[in-house]
Every structure is written in structure tokens, then in C-alpha cells.
Amino acid sequence: MSTPLLEAEALSIHTGRDILLDRLSFAVNPAEVLSITGAAGSGKTLLLRTLAGLPAPGAWIEGEVRAQGRRLLVTQDGALTPHLTLGAQFAELLAHHLGLDERAARQRAVAALEHLHVSAAARRLALYPHELSEPMRWRAVLALALAAEPTVLLADAPAASLDPTLRARLLDELAGWARETGAALVLSGRPEDGVTGPATRALNLDRGRLTESTPPTETAVNGEAPPPGPPILSVRELRVAFPLGRTWRGEDRWLTVVDGLSFGLAEGEILTLLGESGSGKSVLARAVLRLVPPAGGQVAWMARDLATAPPEAMRRARRDLQMLFPDPAAALDPGQTIGAQFDETLEALRPDIPAAGRARVIGDTLREVGLPDSVLTRFPATLAPLEAARAGLARALLPGPRLLVCDEPAATLSGVERETFLTLLLELRRTRRLSLLHATQDADTGLRLGHRALVLLSGRVVEEADCATLAADARHPYSRALIAAAEARRPALHGDPPSALRPPSGCPLRLRCPRARDYCAQAIPPLDEVSPGHRVACHYWDTNGSDAA
Amino acid sequence: MRSPATDTPWHMASRRLTAHRPAVAGLAVLAALALAVPAAPLLGGGVVADALSAGQGSLAFALLAGLIGGGAGVVWGTLAVALGQRAERAMMSLANRLMGLPLVLGVLLASGLAGRGLGLLAGMVALTAAPAVAVLTQGELRSLLRREFLTAAQASGLSGRAILRRHIAPNAALPLAAAAWTALPRALAAESFASLLGLGLPDGVPSWGGQLATAVRLGDPLAVAPPALLLALSLWSLCAIGDGLRAAAGGRP
Numbered sequence A: 001m002s003t004p005l006l007e008a009e010a011l012s013i014h015t016g017r018d019i020l021l022d023r024l025s026f027a028v029n030p031a032e033v034l035s036i037t038g039a040a041g042s043g044k045t046l047l048l049r050t051l052a053g054l055p056a057p058g059a060w061i062e063g064e065v066r067a068q069g070r071r072l073l074v075t076q077d078g079a080l081t082p083h084l085t086l087g088a089q090f091a092e093l094l095a096h097h098l099g100l101d102e103r104a105a106r107q108r109a110v111a112a113l114e115h116l117h118v119s120a121a122a123r124r125l126a127l128y129p130h131e132l133s134e135p136m137r138w139r140a141v142l143a144l145a146l147a148a149e150p151t152v153l154l155a156d157a158p159a160a161s162l163d164p165t166l167r168a169r170l171l172d173e174l175a176g177w178a179r180e181t182g183a184a185l186v187l188s189g190r191p192e193d194g195v196t197g198p199a200t201r202a203l204n205l206d207r208g209r210l211t212e213s214t215p216p217t218e219t220a221v222n223g224e225a226p227p228p229g230p231p232i233l234s235v236r237e238l239r240v241a242f243p244l245g246r247t248w249r250g251e252d253r254w255l256t257v258v259d260g261l262s263f264g265l266a267e268g269e270i271l272t273l274l275g276e277s278g279s280g281k282s283v284l285a286r287a288v289l290r291l292v293p294p295a296g297g298q299v300a301w302m303a304r305d306l307a308t309a310p311p312e313a314m315r316r317a318r319r320d321l322q323m324l325f326p327d328p329a330a331a332l333d334p335g336q337t338i339g340a341q342f343d344e345t346l347e348a349l350r351p352d353i354p355a356a357g358r359a360r361v362i363g364d365t366l367r368e369v370g371l372p373d374s375v376l377t378r379f380p381a382t383l384a385p386l387e388a389a390r391a392g393l394a395r396a397l398l399p400g401p402r403l404l405v406c407d408e409p410a411a412t413l414s415g416v417e418r419e420t421f422l423t424l425l426l427e428l429r430r431t432r433r434l435s436l437l438h439a440t441q442d443a444d445t446g447l448r449l450g451h452r453a454l455v456l457l458s459g460r461v462v463e464e465a466d467c468a469t470l471a472a473d474a475r476h477p478y479s480r481a482l483i484a485a486a487e488a489r490r491p492a493l494h495g496d497p498p499s500a501l502r503p504p505s506g507c508p509l510r511l512r513c514p515r516a517r518d519y520c521a522q523a524i525p526p527l528d529e530v531s532p533g534h535r536v537a538c539h540y541w542d543t544n545g546s547d548a549a
Numbered sequence B: 001m002r003s004p005a006t007d008t009p010w011h012m013a014s015r016r017l018t019a020h021r022p023a024v025a026g027l028a029v030l031a032a033l034a035l036a037v038p039a040a041p042l043l044g045g046g047v048v049a050d051a052l053s054a055g056q057g058s059l060a061f062a063l064l065a066g067l068i069g070g071g072a073g074v075v076w077g078t079l080a081v082a083l084g085q086r087a088e089r090a091m092m093s094l095a096n097r098l099m100g101l102p103l104v105l106g107v108l109l110a111s112g113l114a115g116r117g118l119g120l121l122a123g124m125v126a127l128t129a130a131p132a133v134a135v136l137t138q139g140e141l142r143s144l145l146r147r148e149f150l151t152a153a154q155a156s157g158l159s160g161r162a163i164l165r166r167h168i169a170p171n172a173a174l175p176l177a178a179a180a181w182t183a184l185p186r187a188l189a190a191e192s193f194a195s196l197l198g199l200g201l202p203d204g205v206p207s208w209g210g211q212l213a214t215a216v217r218l219g220d221p222l223a224v225a226p227p228a229l230l231l232a233l234s235l236w237s238l239c240a241i242g243d244g245l246r247a248a249a250g251g252r253p
């Protein structure tokens, strides 16, 4: 048994009034990866700072933290110094920690960046932080940490803002580094930040106390079989594009976000739209509700085309079609009380309900979503995330809709709160017999809740199947990567998504696909039927690729 | 948790304003000046009393020209956003180009050529302040129009006009007031500069710039100090309050 590199013994932190961390004891051995999960405000950041030897001012520390060698903390925002090139930041850090001169620092920097699969690493050193894409920025932040050769590396919610597919890969590479060099790695984050994936040991922090692994939370599952029936919503060849101005030749340039998508949604069905950010799922969700103008195609609700609907008909359709927004608090006007906004929604969408009857409808809906009447007099900024999510749900339910379009409806929630809200959503869907169109980047939630799923990439469907089939037998490399990332396995895609402004020829996944061959560059793969109801857009879906990275 | 009555957006905005220390100091200074300047003639003679009473002309003029310039800038920026993409691009590139020019020289030129009329001067000074306000206004409106609650209002079946009246206008009020406020220090600075060179307010209207010019001509350092200090103090307060207003308006929930 080797001696641990980092050890906490009966570590407590309190402010005199509150106990923030309560007698924590654990040890991290060389080459070990420890994950610490916890809800927002559970004390993860405080714990990591203390472990790094940077205690917060105004807090009393009892107990002991023992560490060997150099400790390094990567903070939550992963901040880089704004006005210095990457090379200069490496040079400064390495001169400080290791006393390296500029040339040695440069070599070390290139090695660290290459370890994290940054291509053309030497050239990137000339870039400033604002010139880096978000995934690249995180690689640079973590490479900086690796280059300094810490024996203990602590990372607070690393890469939490990235897509699961990219994050899982990056964390896996970080864990690989720890195994190779024998360093101790501590990763912290919310349960859905994917930090447990590469961990050899997982601890959970709850109200200042540590417990072994995550407690089994009750997860929302949709057990019902998909209801058969004709589609009530049908989308045909829908296209959404935004103008980008003119080229120097005077041609209009367009950014196509949704590219000729077709699907139908039956009464009571839950359809999942799965995709990374930038795949077009969120724009598609909004285009269905005509919240962004489509550039072509048709959206028909109950066999009536919405694209050509006059305002009055559109208003009637809005009564049936409601939306849950990714940030429910931001979807409420900060200047008005919740009650005023609910009233306004009812007035606009349900003119048949007399003004005197609105209060009763609002009261009933509030009880349904589990909010007290007192929220009506409050302003959005005063709501906690779960309250805001419930308020958003209540507003959507007020007019008595038949379809809810949900765009990452639980994005602001974490852990138990997230499952509570999703369970509520499913329950109300059952009692009110709603159809759901659920856009998400999290394959786990998406496939658990849905009946059927469309996997979206660059505004196109690349795989379509019912959720059980997709979970067990996804054929498209991109779908498999999304599912792997949700299970905190390493996804087999290389590199970062290409810029939407310069998509590759042929298959949109080509540059990241482990199975790509020359032909993939020549033709966009059509949707092929694998089995009834299961379709895939990949030239080589029947090649039994192991998808090894 | 605070009681809902004190959590209205206006309460929160005023809390953010009062949390901004320079703005509070600026408000205090400005309030003191607003009391002292009209009362100055009662103090009798002396350099300080003279300088204070000269503030009458400077401050009143800055208020007038600042209001015109700020208003024009807000209208300019709002129209640019309202009139569609092409007009927006043209109007904003004009504003940006004007901002890059030393417009104060235009003030000097106009009074030099056309004589020192109050109306002309106010118009020209307002013009120096308007482009910057227009740029701020357009930025504020663009970021407001991107916010999700407007999409949500659309999903709630509100017509474009109702969204404008009930959601856009109330949320734009404070940021646009903060944008327009920046015209005040600009107007004060432009007028003082012009008066210093003898091309500002007409003779007989006292101003800090004019007083400075006289003091410099007479080579009297003691007479330079009071108007210079008062001018600097007012400029600083106006800018500080502007920053505070922006902080108050910018606090996103």
C-alpha cells in the first residue's frame, strides 16, 4: 500500500454560525481518481479550496489536510489571463512552479496540449484566450495544470459548460494522465457533470457530510408503451436558416440550422430530440411553435398549416402548443409579478374564461405543479431554481395545452430537484394526456423519458428509433457517442464539432467519426431502414465497428 | 427571505444604485451644487461665490443641451432598431463614424462662423453627445430583444404591440435613461471647452469655462482654481451617477 498523496482527517469548516463541512475523512492514493459530487451549494468548492491550501477568509478550519508534493487547483470557471497568449501563460506558470526557461516551458506546453489531443499545439501557443473556442479553452486550462506536474490536481466542476460528449472525453484523458504519472486527481461537480465516470472512487457531499458514492435517487422513468395513433403534429421538410449578410460577390449567405426535417407526433406521445448543442434541436423546437420563422417546409397542427395561419388561428393554436424554456426564470419578465404574467397569458389565450374565473384556473394550476398561492405576488428574481421551473410549467399548463415543447426543461436543476421536476412533468403529462416534444443533450434523460427519439446533427436526423431500441442498439457513431457520454463512458469521437459556418462536405460527422472512409466525404448519407421504425443516416451503419477511439 | 414588497425590480435597482459608492457620492455632490449655485448671489462677492454663481449658466446649459442630445440619441438608436436591418446598419455606422470624430471642433466652428447664439450652441453641443447615446441605446435594445421572456410572451399569445407595450418598454426604460444620462457630462464638457476658447455661451451668461478664460487672461492663479475645481467636480459626479445608473439597470436577475 502506497502512502496517500492527499489526506483529510476529521476536516471541519465552520463560520461560527454554520457548519459548512462536517468531519470529513478520506485519502487519495497515487494514480487514484476521486470524484466528489454534490448539489449546488453543498460545499464542493469550499472543500476543494481547502484541500488545495487556499481556505476561504472568515472560515474556521478544524482537523487536518496532509498533502505531499505540489497541489494545484483548477477553479470552476477555468479562467485564463485575458491579455496574455497561451504561450506566455505557460511560460509564466512553469517558470514559477518548476523554474523552467522559456524554451523548456514551450516544449512542456506542447507536450501537455498534445496529451489532451490538441492538434497543431505549437501554433496554438500564439493565441489569446478569447481566440479559443470553449472546448479548446478548457483543454488549454487543463493542459496548463498538467504541464506544472502537480502531484495532486484538484479540478472544480471541470468543463461543466461543455457538451457531455466532449466533456467525458476530456475527463477521461485527465484520468489517463493521473494513472500514467501516478498523480492524485480529485474531480468535483454536480451529479450530472459526469465527474464520476473516470473516477476510481466516488464520494457524495450532502449538507457538509461525505457519503460513499451517490445515494440512489429516485429517477423519473416513463414505463408506458408508446400510444399508437395518427400524428396530431406533423412536420414536413422544415428548414430554418438565418441570414449572414453578403459575400464579396454579392451572394446572400445563409446559416442553415434546420435542414429539411420531417417527423410526426402522435397524441400522448413523447418524442425526444437528442443532439449536442448546435445540432439544431432547440431551434427546431422553437420553429415548431413559430417562435423563429421557418425558411421553408410545413408544420401542421391538427392538419392545419401553421406557417400560413392568420394571427387569430395562430393564437388558437398557441392555446394547444406551449413551451418550457431552458432557463425558466429568464423566461419570465423580471419587471412583473408571477401573478400578473399568468393573468396575461390566460387573457391572451383563453378569452373564453371571464376575468373573474381566471383566479380559480390559476389557483388550480398552481396546486397541480406544487406551488403555494404566495408565489403570485413575487417577482421572478426571487424564485429558487425549482420554484422557477414549476412556475414555468404552470404558465405553460394554464391555457390547457395538448402539446408541450420542452427545451432542456431541467437544465437549471441538479440531482434530486431535477428528478423531482421530471417526475412531476411525466405525471402531469399522464393526467392531462399531453404530447411532449423534448429536446435535450442528455441521452440518459432523453431515452428514459421518451417513447421515440430523433438524433439530430447539423440540423438533420441521423438516427431515428424508439427509445428502447436506441438505448440498446444505436447504430450511428454519433448516437453511440451521445449515449456513451451520458453513461460517463468515453465517447469515440475525435476532436471538436466543426464550425457551423464551414460544415464539411458529405457526412457532417466525417471529421470526428472513427469509422469514416473516403466515400463519407463524397455523399451525404440518406436515412436507411435498419429494421421497422429504426432508421440511420450513415454509409457504414452495418459495419460492425467497435468504435474504438 | 425578504418580504415581497421590498423585492420589486425598482427596489432592487435602487439598492444596486445605492450600493454603487461613487454614484452615491456623485448624487450628494450634485445635490449640494444644486442648492449652493442658486444661493451663491446671496453670499456676496468673493472668488468662490463668483464661481458658484457662474455654475448657473454652465449647469443649466448642460441640462438643456444634455436633454436634447440624450433624447436625440435615444430616438436615433431606437429608430435604427425599429426600421429594419438595412437602416440599422446605416444609422449605426454613421453614429460610430461620428463618434470617432472630434465633434467639439464643430461646435467651435459653428459659433465662430455663425456667431454665438444660445440656440445654435445648444444644438451643436447636443449633436456632439447624441451619437454615443445612440450607440449605447442600440446595444441595450438589441440585448433586451434577445432575452427569453420576450419569446415566452410570444408563446403566450401576445401580439407584437402588446409585447412592445407591456414587456419591452418597461424593461427598456432604465437602461435607456442610463444611456441618455451620458449626454449630460458630454454637454457640460463641450460647452466649457467652447466657452474657455471664447466661442461658447454668449457674453453676459456666466459660465465656468468663460470664467476660466478670464482668469487665465488676467494671469490670476487664485481665480483659476474655484471654477476649475467646480467644473471637475461636476463632471466627475455626472459620470459617477451615470455608472451607477448603468449598474442599477444592468443587474440581471
Ligand code: SF4
Binding pocket: A477, A478, A507, A508, A509, A510, A511, A513, A514, A515, A516, A517, A520, A525, A537, A538, A539, A540, A541
Ligand atoms: S457516413 Fe461515414 S463519417 Fe458519417 S457517420 Fe457514417 S461512417 Fe461516419
